[in-house]
Amino acid sequence: xADEERTHRGIGVSPxxxxxxxxxxxxxxxxxxxxxxxxxPQQALTQVKAAFESVARDLEERAGRVEDTxxxxxxxxxxxxxxxxxxxxxxxxxxxxxxxxxxxxxxxSEFVVQFEALGGYFAERVADLRDVGARAxxxxxxxxxxxxxxxxxxxxxxxxxxxxxxxxxxxxxxxLAIVTSGGGRTSHTAILAAQRGIPAVVQCxxxxxxxxxxxxxxxxxxxxxxxxxxEAFVADLAVRNERRTxxxxxxxGPGRTSDGHAVALLANIGDVADAEAAAAQDLEGVGLFRTExxxxxxxxxxxxxxxxxxxxxxxxxFGRRRVVVRTLDAGADKPLAFADLGPEENPALGRRxxxxxxxxPDLLDVQLQALAIATRETGADVRVMAPMVATAEEADWFARxxxxxxxxxxxxxxxxxxxxxxxxxxxxxxxxxxxGTNDLSQYTMxxxxxxxxxxxxxxxxQPAVLDLVAATCAGGAATGTPVGVxxxxxxxxxxxxxxxxxxxxxxxxxxxxxxxxxxxxxRHSLPECxxxxxxALGARTAAAARTRCLEQAVVEITDLL
Ligand code: PEP
Ligand code: MG
Numbered sequence: 001x002a003d004e005e006r007t008h009r010g011i012g013v014s015p016x017x018x019x020x021x022x023x024x025x026x027x028x029x030x031x032x033x034x035x036x037x038x039x040x041p042q043q044a045l046t047q048v049k050a051a052f053e054s055v056a057r058d059l060e061e062r063a064g065r066v067e068d069t070x071x072x073x074x075x076x077x078x079x080x081x082x083x084x085x086x087x088x089x090x091x092x093x094x095x096x097x098x099x100x101x102x103x104x105x106x107x108x109s110e111f112v113v114q115f116e117a118l119g120g121y122f123a124e125r126v127a128d129l130r131d132v133g134a135r136a137x138x139x140x141x142x143x144x145x146x147x148x149x150x151x152x153x154x155x156x157x158x159x160x161x162x163x164x165x166x167x168x169x170x171x172x173x174x175x176l177a178i179v180t181s182g183g184g185r186t187s188h189t190a191i192l193a194a195q196r197g198i199p200a201v202v203q204c205x206x207x208x209x210x211x212x213x214x215x216x217x218x219x220x221x222x223x224x225x226x227x228x229x230x231e232a233f234v235a236d237l238a239v240r241n242e243r244r245t246x247x248x249x250x251x252x253g254p255g256r257t258s259d260g261h262a263v264a265l266l267a268n269i270g271d272v273a274d275a276e277a278a279a280a281q282d283l284e285g286v287g288l289f290r291t292e293x294x295x296x297x298x299x300x301x302x303x304x305x306x307x308x309x310x311x312x313x314x315x316x317x318f319g320r321r322r323v324v325v326r327t328l329d330a331g332a333d334k335p336l337a338f339a340d341l342g343p344e345e346n347p348a349l350g351r352r353x354x355x356x357x358x359x360x361p362d363l364l365d366v367q368l369q370a371l372a373i374a375t376r377e378t379g380a381d382v383r384v385m386a387p388m389v390a391t392a393e394e395a396d397w398f399a400r401x402x403x404x405x406x407x408x409x410x411x412x413x414x415x416x417x418x419x420x421x422x423x424x425x426x427x428x429x430x431x432x433x434x435x436g437t438n439d440l441s442q443y444t445m446x447x448x449x450x451x452x453x454x455x456x457x458x459x460x461x462q463p464a465v466l467d468l469v470a471a472t473c474a475g476g477a478a479t480g481t482p483v484g485v486x487x488x489x490x491x492x493x494x495x496x497x498x499x500x501x502x503x504x505x506x507x508x509x510x511x512x513x514x515x516x517x518x519x520x521x522x523r524h525s526l527p528e529c530x531x532x533x534x535x536a537l538g539a540r541t542a543a544a545a546r547t548r549c550l551e552q553a554v555v556e557i558t559d560l561l
Contacts (some may be wrong), residue, residue: 287508
């Protein structure tokens with residue numbers, strides 16, 4: 001069989017190539033079929049409680065071994081295991097005559113239905129909830145927990161959808177790559193893998209059919225997994241890796257096109273550990289600091305002092321380099337317990353982002369005050385932007401508040417089509433704009449970004465999305481407002497050329513993507529980028545746009561893509 005036929009295709013979410021044996025993540029343990037009713041439901045409830053407690057302790061113990069974002073995810077999952085509602089639901093099932101393991105499964109299933117109905121962030125936590133359930137079932141049955149087995153050698157970890165609890169503790173030295181059949185571009189697996197520099201492919205077709213122990217070649221850039229590739233394929237992969245490494249070694253310094261047009265290359269970060277890691281790299285600062293990531297597991301609003309302290313820790317490593325801070329983007333897929341306005345039918349279209357700040361100006365004011373204190377303390381070049389801006393009034397309201405707090409540079413994210421279409425008015429009084437292509441794709445194509453199955457519609461190469469990027473750039477040019485991109489699109493080297501050709505002046509992405517984007521820019525002049533952008537806008541489909549732009553890019557780069 002040709003290598004091509006043995007290639008499984010998915011979405012590359014963390015760059016790099018790897019070659020190694022498959023390790024399959026064990027499926028969850030199930031309650032025994034027809035498990036006998038608990039003779040003493042009260043005593044069984046004590047057992048179930050102990051099982052949940054041991055799961056919570058295990059997760060907390062793992063949280064203690066990892067860093068910020070990973071630790072927060074594990075801590076939040078441990079909270080689920082201690083959820084009183086979950087235990088109570090299990091108790092009801094025990095009283096109704098179910099055995100302990102079955103009662104846990106029934107309770108978890110009920111919560112899964114509720115989480116799925118809530119959608120957005122909750123729907124994405126379903127994997128965590130199921131993981132908690134499976135671990136509790138294993139604990140109550142006294143069998144080993146499901147999940148990644150202990151790795152004896154460097155391996156490619158293959159799973160249906162890796163739970164954050166598993167991703168967070170993966171040993172970088174033993175995990176060559178991650179492949180999942182589920183997940184999406186913005187799932188926890190994707191975010192954590194990119195943060196750790198582990199090549200990853202999600203939504204990989206027939207991933208679970210990969211035989212344990214078989215050798216596979218994973219390409220996190222192309223999104224392919226090739227089973228037992230021939231010697232020539234492996235040699236080619238190694239050559240490609242080497243070519244890529246040596247090409248990237250020769251790429252350093254500020255981002256610019258071959259004719260010297262500057263394009264700032266910036267990092268997306270979410271916490272202090274990200275800031276420290278990014279600051280140590282060859283990049284020009286931060287283009288998106290997602291502040292809500294700091295507080296995902298906080299049960300009460302962080303105080304002024306707490307916020308000022310953590311912001312100063314994030315700013316300090318960057319010295320004079322810019323740090324673009326996004327105010328809390330709470331709601332929808334990222335609810336914050338202390339900023340909850342109650343359930344909504346369609347959270348992604350609800351009171352999220354700046355809309356939530358408008359209803360809770362107290363939260364925004366404390367955050368802006370804390371940012372001002374941290375800015376003064378560190379002398380950092382801090383620029384503040386708002387998420388989910390739709391109208392000129394919202395933009396003006398935000399800019400006024402930012403400036404009232406003594407923060408001189410105010411911007412908006414353009415991630416709602418209305419803001420893109422009316423950018424000349426929305427940006428009139430702003431110092432900068434940053435296009436969030438993840439949400440812009442979601443809202444332009446009316447496709448939930450958490451739905452892996454809609455990934456074609458969510459592709460930022462969609463011509464309609466590119467039209468809106470162009471419209472935003474036109475508004476930026478008309479008002480003299482610099483426009484950047486901080487969604488996932490910025491990290492695609494070919495698409496980066498299109499964005500620059502459309503008029504984007506900064507690109508912010510996972511730091512691991514910067515060298516490739518820098519290299520692609522350095523091999524094309526601004527007029528070439530503009531020509532490639534015209535080709536992209538002229539295409540009828542996302543696939544045609546990509547293919548035709550690839551034909552226009554210089555051969556040396558297309559070889560590496
Ligand atoms: C975006 O929407 O593109 C973006 C950068 O913000 P987030 O992914 O945090 O919604
Ligand atoms: Mg967004």
